[in-house]
Amino acid sequence: MATKTLRVQLADIVGPVGPTGAVSGEVWARYSSDVRLTDGTLVVMANRRQVPDAAGVVDFVVIPNDDVAVHADDRGFGVVVGWDLSYRGEHGQRVHLRETGKTVEVVSADPDVVPFALRAPFVPVIPGASYATTADISAAIAGKLDAATANSTYAPLLRARPGNRAVFLGDSITAGGDDEPNLYRGVSWPTYASVLSGQRIQYVHNAGVPGNTTAQMLARFDTDVTPYAPNVVTVLCGVNDLAATAFDTWAGQLRALVAKVAAIGAIPVLATLPPNNTTANHGAVTRFSGYVRKYATDNGLPLVDFYTLLVDPANGNYKAAYAGDGVHPNAAGTRAMGALVADTIAPLLPAAAPMQCSDDADPNNIVTGGCFTANTGTGVPAGWWDNAGTPAGSVISYTTDAAVPGKLLTVTSTASSGLRQFATPISDANFDPGDEMILTATVTSDGGVPVGVDIIFDGSPFRPSVKDLTGAITRGVLYYRFTTPTFTKGGMHLFRLWIDAGTNVVSFGRIGLYNATRLGI
Helix, strand or coil, X not given: CCCEEEEEEHHHHXXXXXXXXXXXXXXXXXXXXXXXXXXXXXXXXXXXXXXXXXXXXXXEEEEECCCCCCCHHHCCCCCCCCEEEEEECCCCCEEEEEEECCEEEEEEECCCCCCHHHCCCCCCCCCHHHCCCHHHHXXXXXXXXXXXXXXXXXXXXXXXXXXXXXXXEECHHHXXXXXXXXXXXXXXXXXXXXXXXXXXXXEEEEEECCCCCHHHHHHHHXXXXXXXXXXXXXXXXXXXXXXXXXXXXXXHHHHHHHHHHHHCCCEEEEXXXXXXXCHHHHHHHHHHHHHHHHHHHHCCCXXXXXXXXHECCCCCCECHHHECCCCCECHHHHHHHHHHHHHHHHHHCCCCCCCCCCCCCCCCCCCCCCCCCCCCCCCCCCCCEECCCCCCCEEEEEEEECCEEEEEEEEEECXXXXXXXXXXXXXXXXXXXXXXXXXXXXXXXXXXXXXXXXXXXXXXXXXXXXXXXXXXXXEEEEEEEEECCCCCCCCCCXXXXXXXXXXXXXXXXXXXXXXXXXXXX
Protein backbone atom coordinates (compact mmCIF):
# COMPACT_ATOMS: atom_id res chain seq x y z
CA MET A 1 0.00 0.00 0.00
CA ALA A 2 1.11 3.57 -0.59
CA THR A 3 1.96 5.68 2.42
CA LYS A 4 -0.01 8.76 3.33
CA THR A 5 1.46 11.98 4.68
CA LEU A 6 -0.13 14.09 7.41
CA ARG A 7 1.26 17.62 7.52
CA VAL A 8 0.83 19.25 10.92
CA GLN A 9 1.11 22.97 11.59
CA LEU A 10 1.90 22.68 15.28
CA ALA A 11 1.19 26.28 16.30
CA ASP A 12 -2.31 25.98 14.86
CA ILE A 13 -3.02 22.97 17.01
CA VAL A 14 -1.50 23.66 20.41
CA GLY A 15 -1.17 27.41 20.31
CA PRO A 16 2.07 29.30 21.05
CA VAL A 17 4.08 26.84 23.13
CA GLY A 18 7.60 28.20 23.03
CA PRO A 19 9.08 31.18 24.90
CA THR A 20 8.76 33.28 21.72
CA GLY A 21 5.40 31.92 20.65
CA ALA A 22 6.92 29.25 18.40
CA VAL A 23 7.36 25.52 18.88
CA SER A 24 10.64 24.92 20.69
CA GLY A 25 13.09 22.06 20.51
CA GLU A 26 12.60 18.80 18.66
CA VAL A 27 9.27 17.33 17.70
CA TRP A 28 8.97 13.62 17.27
CA ALA A 29 6.35 10.97 16.70
CA ARG A 30 6.17 7.88 18.89
CA TYR A 31 4.41 4.76 17.80
CA SER A 32 0.84 5.85 17.50
CA SER A 33 -1.75 3.54 19.02
CA ASP A 34 -2.12 0.98 16.28
CA VAL A 35 -5.20 0.89 14.09
CA ARG A 36 -6.57 -2.40 12.79
CA LEU A 37 -8.54 -1.85 9.60
CA THR A 38 -11.63 -3.85 8.69
CA ASP A 39 -9.57 -5.70 6.06
CA GLY A 40 -7.15 -6.86 8.76
CA THR A 41 -4.34 -4.45 7.88
CA LEU A 42 -2.44 -3.06 10.83
CA VAL A 43 -1.52 0.60 10.37
CA VAL A 44 0.98 2.43 12.53
CA MET A 45 2.67 5.83 12.37
CA ALA A 46 6.30 5.14 13.17
CA ASN A 47 8.28 8.26 12.35
CA ARG A 48 11.14 9.15 14.63
CA ARG A 49 12.39 12.47 15.94
CA GLN A 50 12.20 15.44 13.61
CA VAL A 51 12.85 19.15 13.82
CA PRO A 52 10.06 21.46 12.66
CA ASP A 53 10.79 23.99 9.99
CA ALA A 54 10.75 27.70 10.67
CA ALA A 55 6.97 27.76 10.43
CA GLY A 56 6.62 24.96 12.96
CA VAL A 57 5.60 22.39 10.33
CA VAL A 58 6.33 18.68 10.63
CA ASP A 59 5.34 15.93 8.23
CA PHE A 60 4.26 12.56 9.60
CA VAL A 61 3.82 9.48 7.47
CA VAL A 62 1.02 6.96 7.96
CA ILE A 63 2.63 3.58 7.32
CA PRO A 64 0.56 0.46 6.64
CA ASN A 65 2.42 -2.47 8.18
CA ASP A 66 1.21 -6.06 8.50
CA ASP A 67 4.19 -7.13 10.59
CA VAL A 68 4.03 -4.72 13.54
CA ALA A 69 2.58 -6.15 16.74
CA VAL A 70 0.21 -4.09 18.81
CA HIS A 71 2.41 -1.73 20.78
CA ALA A 72 2.49 -1.89 24.56
CA ASP A 73 1.91 1.85 24.80
CA ASP A 74 -1.72 1.57 23.71
CA ARG A 75 -2.44 2.44 27.37
CA GLY A 76 -5.81 0.73 27.34
CA PHE A 77 -7.59 3.24 25.13
CA GLY A 78 -8.47 0.67 22.48
CA VAL A 79 -8.46 1.61 18.82
CA VAL A 80 -7.31 5.17 18.34
CA VAL A 81 -7.26 7.03 15.07
CA GLY A 82 -5.12 10.12 15.16
CA TRP A 83 -1.58 11.35 15.41
CA ASP A 84 0.78 11.01 18.33
CA LEU A 85 3.64 13.48 18.69
CA SER A 86 5.92 15.07 21.25
CA TYR A 87 7.49 18.45 21.75
CA ARG A 88 9.33 20.44 24.36
CA GLY A 89 7.02 22.86 26.15
CA GLU A 90 7.74 26.41 27.27
CA HIS A 91 9.26 25.30 30.57
CA GLY A 92 11.19 22.34 29.14
CA GLN A 93 8.64 19.62 29.84
CA ARG A 94 8.33 16.90 27.23
CA VAL A 95 4.73 16.53 26.15
CA HIS A 96 3.11 13.77 24.12
CA LEU A 97 -0.07 14.80 22.35
CA ARG A 98 -2.66 12.85 20.46
CA GLU A 99 -5.44 14.30 18.31
CA THR A 100 -8.69 12.38 17.98
CA GLY A 101 -11.02 14.35 15.78
CA LYS A 102 -11.59 17.47 17.90
CA THR A 103 -9.78 16.67 21.14
CA VAL A 104 -6.13 16.73 22.15
CA GLU A 105 -5.12 14.39 24.96
CA VAL A 106 -1.75 14.26 26.63
CA VAL A 107 -1.05 10.57 27.04
CA SER A 108 2.31 10.55 28.79
CA ALA A 109 5.19 12.67 30.01
CA ASP A 110 8.64 12.30 31.50
CA PRO A 111 8.51 10.39 34.85
CA ASP A 112 9.56 13.42 36.89
CA VAL A 113 7.19 15.84 35.17
CA VAL A 114 3.65 16.44 36.36
CA PRO A 115 1.62 14.09 34.15
CA PHE A 116 -1.82 15.33 35.11
CA ALA A 117 -0.69 18.88 34.55
CA LEU A 118 -0.43 18.15 30.87
CA ARG A 119 -3.67 16.28 30.38
CA ALA A 120 -6.53 17.79 28.40
CA PRO A 121 -9.99 16.18 28.38
CA PHE A 122 -10.21 12.78 26.73
CA VAL A 123 -13.11 12.04 24.41
CA PRO A 124 -13.76 8.42 23.27
CA VAL A 125 -12.69 7.98 19.67
CA ILE A 126 -14.67 6.63 16.75
CA PRO A 127 -14.32 2.82 16.55
CA GLY A 128 -11.74 1.57 14.08
CA ALA A 129 -14.37 -0.43 12.23
CA SER A 130 -15.58 2.85 10.74
CA TYR A 131 -12.42 3.01 8.67
CA ALA A 132 -12.07 0.60 5.80
CA THR A 133 -8.93 1.90 4.07
CA THR A 134 -5.85 3.96 4.71
CA ALA A 135 -7.46 6.73 2.70
CA ASP A 136 -10.26 6.82 5.27
CA ILE A 137 -7.70 7.12 8.03
CA SER A 138 -5.90 9.94 6.24
CA ALA A 139 -9.17 11.78 5.86
CA ALA A 140 -10.03 11.24 9.52
CA ILE A 141 -6.73 12.57 10.85
CA ALA A 142 -6.34 15.44 8.40
CA GLY A 143 -8.65 17.78 10.38
CA LYS A 144 -7.04 19.99 13.01
CA LEU A 145 -8.26 21.13 16.38
CA ASP A 146 -9.72 24.60 16.11
CA ALA A 147 -6.87 26.99 16.94
CA ALA A 148 -9.02 29.33 19.01
CA THR A 149 -10.23 26.44 21.15
CA ALA A 150 -6.70 25.17 21.56
CA ASN A 151 -5.35 28.54 22.62
CA SER A 152 -8.11 29.26 25.12
CA THR A 153 -8.58 25.78 26.58
CA TYR A 154 -5.45 23.70 26.21
CA ALA A 155 -2.50 26.06 25.75
CA PRO A 156 -2.48 27.28 29.39
CA LEU A 157 -2.39 23.69 30.65
CA LEU A 158 0.32 22.71 28.21
CA ARG A 159 2.44 25.63 29.41
CA ALA A 160 2.11 24.59 33.05
CA ARG A 161 5.34 24.76 35.03
CA PRO A 162 6.39 21.35 36.34
CA GLY A 163 7.12 21.57 40.04
CA ASN A 164 5.95 21.10 43.62
CA ARG A 165 5.00 24.61 44.76
CA ALA A 166 1.43 24.56 46.09
CA VAL A 167 -0.97 27.33 47.08
CA PHE A 168 -4.16 26.33 48.87
CA LEU A 169 -7.14 28.54 48.01
CA GLY A 170 -10.26 28.41 50.13
CA ASP A 171 -12.09 29.54 53.23
CA SER A 172 -11.74 28.72 56.94
CA ILE A 173 -11.70 24.97 56.26
CA THR A 174 -8.52 25.48 54.25
CA ALA A 175 -7.07 28.10 56.62
CA GLY A 176 -7.45 25.75 59.58
CA GLY A 177 -5.21 26.70 62.48
CA ASP A 178 -2.44 28.19 60.36
CA ASP A 179 -1.41 31.75 61.14
CA GLU A 180 0.99 32.84 58.41
CA PRO A 181 1.38 36.46 59.64
CA ASN A 182 2.74 34.99 62.88
CA LEU A 183 4.80 32.34 61.06
CA TYR A 184 2.80 29.44 62.51
CA ARG A 185 1.84 26.32 60.61
CA GLY A 186 -0.08 23.73 62.53
CA VAL A 187 -3.46 22.04 62.46
CA SER A 188 -4.49 22.57 58.83
CA TRP A 189 -4.92 20.08 56.05
CA PRO A 190 -2.37 21.96 53.86
CA THR A 191 0.26 21.48 56.59
CA TYR A 192 -0.53 17.77 56.87
CA ALA A 193 -0.53 17.35 53.08
CA SER A 194 2.98 18.80 52.84
CA VAL A 195 4.38 16.89 55.83
CA LEU A 196 2.84 13.52 54.92
CA SER A 197 3.88 13.84 51.26
CA GLY A 198 7.52 14.35 52.25
CA GLN A 199 7.22 17.84 50.72
CA ARG A 200 6.28 16.46 47.33
CA ILE A 201 3.46 18.92 47.93
CA GLN A 202 5.48 21.96 48.94
CA TYR A 203 3.39 24.33 51.04
CA VAL A 204 4.18 27.82 49.73
CA HIS A 205 1.11 29.76 50.88
CA ASN A 206 -2.19 29.09 52.62
CA ALA A 207 -4.71 31.30 50.82
CA GLY A 208 -7.61 30.19 52.98
CA VAL A 209 -9.59 33.13 54.37
CA PRO A 210 -12.35 32.42 56.90
CA GLY A 211 -15.84 33.34 55.70
CA ASN A 212 -14.86 33.75 52.05
CA THR A 213 -17.33 33.09 49.27
CA THR A 214 -16.13 31.99 45.85
CA ALA A 215 -16.65 35.53 44.54
CA GLN A 216 -14.30 36.84 47.22
CA MET A 217 -11.69 34.22 46.30
CA LEU A 218 -11.89 35.41 42.71
CA ALA A 219 -11.47 39.01 43.80
CA ARG A 220 -8.25 38.37 45.73
CA PHE A 221 -6.73 35.73 43.42
CA ASP A 222 -4.33 38.15 41.71
CA THR A 223 -2.86 39.32 45.01
CA ASP A 224 -3.16 36.19 47.15
CA VAL A 225 -2.28 33.41 44.70
CA THR A 226 -0.50 34.72 41.60
CA PRO A 227 2.51 36.33 43.39
CA TYR A 228 3.53 32.97 44.87
CA ALA A 229 4.15 31.41 41.42
CA PRO A 230 2.54 28.07 42.29
CA ASN A 231 2.73 24.94 40.17
CA VAL A 232 -0.44 23.60 41.78
CA VAL A 233 -3.44 25.43 43.26
CA THR A 234 -6.02 23.53 45.27
CA VAL A 235 -9.51 25.03 45.11
CA LEU A 236 -12.01 24.30 47.88
CA CYS A 237 -14.92 26.70 47.53
CA GLY A 238 -18.64 26.83 48.06
CA VAL A 239 -19.11 26.27 51.79
CA ASN A 240 -20.03 29.93 52.34
CA ASP A 241 -22.04 30.01 49.10
CA LEU A 242 -24.53 27.30 50.07
CA ALA A 243 -27.16 29.78 51.25
CA ALA A 244 -25.73 32.98 49.81
CA THR A 245 -25.12 32.31 46.11
CA ALA A 246 -27.32 30.91 43.36
CA PHE A 247 -26.05 27.58 42.09
CA ASP A 248 -25.50 28.70 38.47
CA THR A 249 -23.66 31.81 39.66
CA TRP A 250 -21.42 29.78 41.92
CA ALA A 251 -20.69 27.26 39.15
CA GLY A 252 -19.61 30.08 36.85
CA GLN A 253 -17.34 31.45 39.56
CA LEU A 254 -15.73 28.04 40.02
CA ARG A 255 -15.05 27.86 36.29
CA ALA A 256 -13.58 31.36 36.41
CA LEU A 257 -11.24 30.30 39.24
CA VAL A 258 -10.05 27.30 37.25
CA ALA A 259 -9.37 29.54 34.26
CA LYS A 260 -7.35 31.93 36.43
CA VAL A 261 -5.28 29.06 37.81
CA ALA A 262 -4.55 27.75 34.31
CA ALA A 263 -3.72 31.24 33.08
CA ILE A 264 -0.82 31.59 35.55
CA GLY A 265 0.67 28.27 34.44
CA ALA A 266 -0.51 26.26 37.43
CA ILE A 267 -2.70 23.18 37.68
CA PRO A 268 -6.11 23.41 39.35
CA VAL A 269 -6.87 20.68 41.87
CA LEU A 270 -10.56 20.66 42.76
CA ALA A 271 -12.14 19.38 45.96
CA THR A 272 -15.66 18.36 46.89
CA LEU A 273 -17.26 20.20 49.80
CA PRO A 274 -17.08 18.64 53.26
CA PRO A 275 -20.40 17.55 54.79
CA ASN A 276 -22.50 19.97 56.81
CA ASN A 277 -24.44 19.02 59.93
CA THR A 278 -27.28 21.40 59.12
CA THR A 279 -29.89 19.15 57.51
CA ALA A 280 -31.24 21.96 55.35
CA ASN A 281 -27.81 22.25 53.69
CA HIS A 282 -27.38 18.57 52.78
CA GLY A 283 -28.93 18.87 49.34
CA ALA A 284 -26.88 21.93 48.43
CA VAL A 285 -23.67 20.28 49.60
CA THR A 286 -24.19 17.21 47.42
CA ARG A 287 -25.35 19.33 44.47
CA PHE A 288 -22.33 21.63 44.64
CA SER A 289 -20.02 18.63 45.11
CA GLY A 290 -21.70 16.86 42.21
CA TYR A 291 -20.89 19.78 39.95
CA VAL A 292 -17.27 19.76 41.12
CA ARG A 293 -17.02 16.04 40.31
CA LYS A 294 -18.46 16.48 36.82
CA TYR A 295 -16.41 19.55 35.99
CA ALA A 296 -13.20 17.85 37.13
CA THR A 297 -14.00 14.71 35.12
CA ASP A 298 -15.03 16.61 31.99
CA ASN A 299 -11.88 18.70 32.04
CA GLY A 300 -9.32 16.11 33.09
CA LEU A 301 -8.58 17.84 36.40
CA PRO A 302 -7.48 16.04 39.56
CA LEU A 303 -10.13 15.77 42.27
CA VAL A 304 -9.86 15.35 46.04
CA ASP A 305 -13.08 13.87 47.41
CA PHE A 306 -13.35 15.38 50.89
CA TYR A 307 -17.09 14.72 51.07
CA THR A 308 -16.84 10.94 50.81
CA LEU A 309 -13.93 10.89 53.24
CA LEU A 310 -15.73 12.82 55.98
CA VAL A 311 -19.44 12.03 55.60
CA ASP A 312 -21.44 9.66 57.77
CA PRO A 313 -23.28 7.54 55.20
CA ALA A 314 -26.18 7.05 57.59
CA ASN A 315 -27.20 10.69 57.93
CA GLY A 316 -25.15 13.01 55.71
CA ASN A 317 -23.43 14.68 58.66
CA TYR A 318 -19.77 14.55 59.55
CA LYS A 319 -18.59 11.20 60.84
CA ALA A 320 -18.45 11.48 64.61
CA ALA A 321 -14.70 10.89 64.63
CA TYR A 322 -14.16 13.88 62.30
CA ALA A 323 -16.85 16.33 63.46
CA GLY A 324 -15.92 19.71 64.83
CA ASP A 325 -18.65 22.31 65.01
CA GLY A 326 -20.79 20.78 62.26
CA VAL A 327 -19.24 22.95 59.54
CA HIS A 328 -15.53 22.49 60.21
CA PRO A 329 -13.69 19.21 60.85
CA ASN A 330 -11.93 18.54 64.15
CA ALA A 331 -8.18 17.89 64.38
CA ALA A 332 -8.57 14.25 63.34
CA GLY A 333 -10.70 15.23 60.37
CA THR A 334 -8.22 17.91 59.37
CA ARG A 335 -5.40 15.40 59.45
CA ALA A 336 -7.45 12.91 57.41
CA MET A 337 -8.05 15.59 54.79
CA GLY A 338 -4.33 16.31 54.55
CA ALA A 339 -3.57 12.61 54.23
CA LEU A 340 -6.11 12.28 51.41
CA VAL A 341 -4.57 15.22 49.56
CA ALA A 342 -1.11 13.69 49.98
CA ASP A 343 -2.29 10.27 48.78
CA THR A 344 -4.20 11.69 45.83
CA ILE A 345 -1.94 14.45 44.54
CA ALA A 346 1.63 13.67 45.62
CA PRO A 347 2.06 10.65 43.27
CA LEU A 348 1.28 12.93 40.34
CA LEU A 349 3.95 15.50 41.20
CA PRO A 350 7.70 15.39 40.53
CA ALA A 351 9.90 13.65 43.07
CA ALA A 352 10.92 16.03 45.85
CA ALA A 353 14.26 16.38 47.62
CA PRO A 354 13.88 19.29 50.08
CA MET A 355 17.05 20.61 51.68
CA GLN A 356 17.68 18.71 54.92
CA CYS A 357 20.59 17.64 57.08
CA SER A 358 22.40 14.80 55.31
CA ASP A 359 25.71 14.96 57.17
CA ASP A 360 27.00 16.52 60.37
CA ALA A 361 29.99 18.09 58.60
CA ASP A 362 27.86 20.48 56.53
CA PRO A 363 29.02 24.05 57.38
CA ASN A 364 25.84 25.50 55.88
CA ASN A 365 23.60 23.91 58.52
CA ILE A 366 23.18 26.45 61.32
CA VAL A 367 22.07 23.64 63.66
CA THR A 368 25.14 21.76 64.85
CA GLY A 369 24.95 17.96 64.68
CA GLY A 370 21.46 17.84 63.18
CA CYS A 371 21.93 14.24 62.04
CA PHE A 372 22.82 13.11 65.60
CA THR A 373 25.68 10.92 64.34
CA ALA A 374 27.90 11.52 67.40
CA ASN A 375 25.23 10.62 69.95
CA THR A 376 24.94 7.34 71.87
CA GLY A 377 23.39 6.13 75.11
CA THR A 378 20.33 7.69 76.72
CA GLY A 379 21.38 11.30 77.26
CA VAL A 380 20.21 14.56 75.71
CA PRO A 381 21.98 15.17 72.36
CA ALA A 382 25.33 16.93 72.47
CA GLY A 383 24.82 20.68 72.17
CA TRP A 384 21.14 20.46 73.20
CA TRP A 385 19.32 20.64 76.50
CA ASP A 386 15.93 19.50 77.74
CA ASN A 387 14.06 22.77 78.22
CA ALA A 388 11.24 21.12 80.16
CA GLY A 389 13.36 18.92 82.40
CA THR A 390 13.41 15.14 82.26
CA PRO A 391 9.98 13.80 83.26
CA ALA A 392 9.68 10.38 84.85
CA GLY A 393 8.86 7.57 82.48
CA SER A 394 10.43 9.23 79.45
CA VAL A 395 13.50 7.56 77.93
CA ILE A 396 15.87 8.81 75.23
CA SER A 397 17.58 6.51 72.75
CA TYR A 398 19.30 6.86 69.39
CA THR A 399 17.87 4.67 66.68
CA THR A 400 18.41 4.24 62.96
CA ASP A 401 16.19 4.11 59.92
CA ALA A 402 17.73 2.98 56.64
CA ALA A 403 15.79 5.72 54.83
CA VAL A 404 17.02 8.53 57.11
CA PRO A 405 20.70 9.64 57.11
CA GLY A 406 22.39 9.61 60.50
CA LYS A 407 20.54 8.70 63.68
CA LEU A 408 17.16 9.51 65.14
CA LEU A 409 16.62 11.09 68.53
CA THR A 410 13.89 8.75 69.81
CA VAL A 411 11.80 9.49 72.90
CA THR A 412 9.62 6.78 74.42
CA SER A 413 7.24 8.04 77.10
CA THR A 414 4.59 6.57 79.38
CA ALA A 415 1.24 8.14 80.26
CA SER A 416 2.79 9.83 83.30
CA SER A 417 5.38 11.64 81.21
CA GLY A 418 5.30 15.38 80.82
CA LEU A 419 6.27 17.67 77.97
CA ARG A 420 9.66 17.12 76.31
CA GLN A 421 11.20 20.19 74.72
CA PHE A 422 14.74 19.90 73.36
CA ALA A 423 16.54 23.13 72.47
CA THR A 424 19.85 24.10 70.87
CA PRO A 425 21.25 27.62 70.47
CA ILE A 426 21.65 29.15 67.01
CA SER A 427 24.04 32.02 66.41
CA ASP A 428 22.74 35.21 64.79
CA ALA A 429 26.09 35.58 63.06
CA ASN A 430 24.41 33.28 60.55
CA PHE A 431 21.34 35.41 59.74
CA ASP A 432 19.91 38.91 59.67
CA PRO A 433 16.35 40.25 59.74
CA GLY A 434 14.78 39.84 56.31
CA ASP A 435 16.86 36.80 55.34
CA GLU A 436 14.95 33.88 53.86
CA MET A 437 15.52 30.81 56.02
CA ILE A 438 14.71 27.12 55.64
CA LEU A 439 13.64 25.21 58.75
CA THR A 440 13.46 21.45 58.33
CA ALA A 441 13.24 18.16 60.23
CA THR A 442 12.09 14.59 59.73
CA VAL A 443 9.68 13.11 62.27
CA THR A 444 8.21 9.68 62.89
CA SER A 445 5.49 9.46 65.54
CA ASP A 446 3.08 6.82 66.76
CA GLY A 447 0.47 9.56 67.04
CA GLY A 448 0.19 9.48 70.80
CA VAL A 449 0.78 13.21 71.30
CA PRO A 450 1.19 16.37 69.21
CA VAL A 451 4.72 17.03 67.95
CA GLY A 452 6.57 19.75 66.06
CA VAL A 453 9.47 22.18 65.79
CA ASP A 454 9.87 25.92 66.24
CA ILE A 455 12.46 28.69 66.47
CA ILE A 456 12.69 31.41 69.10
CA PHE A 457 14.30 34.68 68.01
CA ASP A 458 15.20 36.70 71.07
CA GLY A 459 13.22 39.94 71.19
CA SER A 460 10.70 38.85 68.55
CA PRO A 461 7.09 37.76 69.10
CA PHE A 462 7.27 35.67 65.93
CA ARG A 463 8.25 32.01 66.22
CA PRO A 464 8.48 30.17 62.90
CA SER A 465 6.97 26.78 63.60
CA VAL A 466 5.46 23.60 62.23
CA LYS A 467 3.75 22.27 65.35
CA ASP A 468 0.86 20.50 67.01
CA LEU A 469 0.85 17.65 64.48
CA THR A 470 -1.21 14.67 65.61
CA GLY A 471 -1.75 11.14 64.38
CA ALA A 472 0.74 8.57 63.15
CA ILE A 473 3.50 9.98 60.94
CA THR A 474 6.21 8.00 59.18
CA ARG A 475 9.21 10.03 58.00
CA GLY A 476 7.13 13.17 57.74
CA VAL A 477 9.13 16.11 56.47
CA LEU A 478 8.64 19.37 58.35
CA TYR A 479 9.75 22.19 56.07
CA TYR A 480 9.17 25.92 56.31
CA ARG A 481 10.77 28.63 54.20
CA PHE A 482 10.21 31.87 56.07
CA THR A 483 11.47 35.45 56.31
CA THR A 484 13.50 36.15 59.44
CA PRO A 485 11.70 38.65 61.69
CA THR A 486 13.36 41.54 63.50
CA PHE A 487 15.19 40.29 66.62
CA THR A 488 17.64 41.37 69.32
CA LYS A 489 21.16 41.02 67.97
CA GLY A 490 23.40 39.03 70.27
CA GLY A 491 20.46 37.49 72.13
CA MET A 492 19.66 33.85 72.87
CA HIS A 493 18.00 32.25 69.83
CA LEU A 494 16.84 28.64 69.97
CA PHE A 495 15.83 25.81 67.64
CA ARG A 496 13.38 23.57 69.53
CA LEU A 497 11.83 20.12 69.17
CA TRP A 498 8.42 19.64 70.81
CA ILE A 499 6.84 16.45 72.15
CA ASP A 500 3.68 16.99 74.19
CA ALA A 501 2.94 15.18 77.43
CA GLY A 502 1.53 11.66 77.35
CA THR A 503 2.21 8.19 76.03
CA ASN A 504 4.24 8.32 72.85
CA VAL A 505 7.11 7.09 70.73
CA VAL A 506 8.55 9.96 68.69
CA SER A 507 11.71 10.16 66.60
CA PHE A 508 13.35 13.30 65.19
CA GLY A 509 16.15 13.41 62.62
CA ARG A 510 17.70 15.47 59.83
CA ILE A 511 17.37 18.71 61.79
CA GLY A 512 18.37 21.69 59.70
CA LEU A 513 18.30 25.47 59.50
CA TYR A 514 19.72 27.12 56.39
CA ASN A 515 20.08 30.73 55.29
CA ALA A 516 18.65 30.57 51.78
CA THR A 517 19.47 34.23 51.14
CA ARG A 518 23.17 33.88 51.88
CA LEU A 519 23.38 30.54 50.08
CA GLY A 520 21.59 31.93 47.04
CA ILE A 521 19.07 29.10 46.95
